[in-house]
Amino acid sequence: MQVAILDDTGTTARMVLNGRLDIVGADVVALPLATLSGSKTSLIVDMADVSFLASIGIRHLVAATKALGRRGGKLILLNPNPIVTEVLTTSGVSSLMPIMRSDDEAQAALAG
């Protein structure tokens, strides 16, 4: 699992994940995710290159969503692949974290 953090200067940060978000991957993203969700208003998590999402990964994403939500912010998942999308919708957590298909869509969702 590799994590890159972009646009770190504004109120919205952008996190690009690459790899498997399983137990090992969740360990890698836990700290940056918690830090950003504690300091930013909103977070766009680019999921395009996440090949697998385990429930432990969902747990960290939901924890970040709730931390942002307490301060009126949002977490948006950008472009998860079909397998990951299915995990998000089957478990119902996509109702907590909107899935957006493009940058424009994500920005609009944050603005709205």
Add this chain to the structure above:
Amino acid sequence: MALPSARVLIVDDIAENRELLVRRLKRLWIDDIDEAVNGVEALAAIGRKNYDIVLLDIMMPEMDGFGVLEQLKADGRINDLPVVVISAMNEIDPMVRCIELGAEDFIFKPFNPTLLRARVMATLEKKALRDQTREELRRKQYELNEARTLQLALVPPAFRGNCGGFSLSIDVVLEPAKEVGGDLVDHFRVGDLVVLALGDVSDKGAGAALMMARTHSMFRGLSMRPDADALFRDPAAAVGLVNAALAKANESCMFVTFLLATFDPANGEFRYVRAGHVPPFVRRENGKIERPSHQGGLPLGLVEDGVYTSDAVLLAPGDRVLVLTDGFTEAADPADNLFGETMIESFLAELTEDTAAPLDLLTAQVKAFEAGLPAADDMAAFLLTLFSFPHGPAAAP
């Protein structure tokens, strides 16, 4: 470190050498010292008492130091017993041979007292740390085994009998990947209703096991309440209550994907709440597979005011419902292929009403697929079978 309590065996055929060593050790506050004059006596002493260190001479009558080391290596005791060789054989070959046989260290005679002290203390310290680690591991293993026994005891036995107009069986399986796991499976009766539950905690190990036990006992607790019939007739009510309790102050967001179902033997209705869990497999009598996938709400523990809804399918004699955790479907073979839902469907297709212990069969298929690889995830499942022919007298689960 309590090194003075160390038990030491000195093996040397020359009395003056032994006395010198005893004197040196007493200066290190070591009192528990035994002596042996040859290899045979040394092995006998080692057989009687657990020493922390053996100071071993090489050239001795009867049996020499090599003989002692060979014997200790052969029966494996050298792994637990540090041996420091003290010898006048001032050459590299015998020294290498001793180390190869498992000796911890080698000191040349006549020895320098400071060197002796350093080697003995270092060896004892290493031994004490190793003993401590081993004891800690043993204690943890014991506790985990206890926890496993308790966890497996939460799984009720299978049921076969008559309920209302139906002859049915309920099979259950729980296989934690490690000693304890986060999957749960349960079934019980509330009045005439048959209640079935399956869950998967979003983690593994001891923390997940506690969450699993907590969830299990909450539903069991609800089933004891005077208003249990109302809570389980629409299982969304029971799920909502447990979710609210689990979500309270759940900062770490550990959650449980869950499926709670009730089968009403009065009319054949199978009503389920799918809280983030994978949809059930319904295999009709004609072999057709359906996946009723009404989204009943979020996994348990995530949102305190989560709303839950149920949906129902009608079952008839000959139908089966299988609900399982992803430990089955995401089991991988050595080439990293997943067992997958197709394999589950073909398992269901091949089931007959005479198949004994069907879930054991499925578990065995998954293990054969994994081809000896350790299970990556916990496995839990329940299978409700409505027989197309009647059975013996009614019995209660």
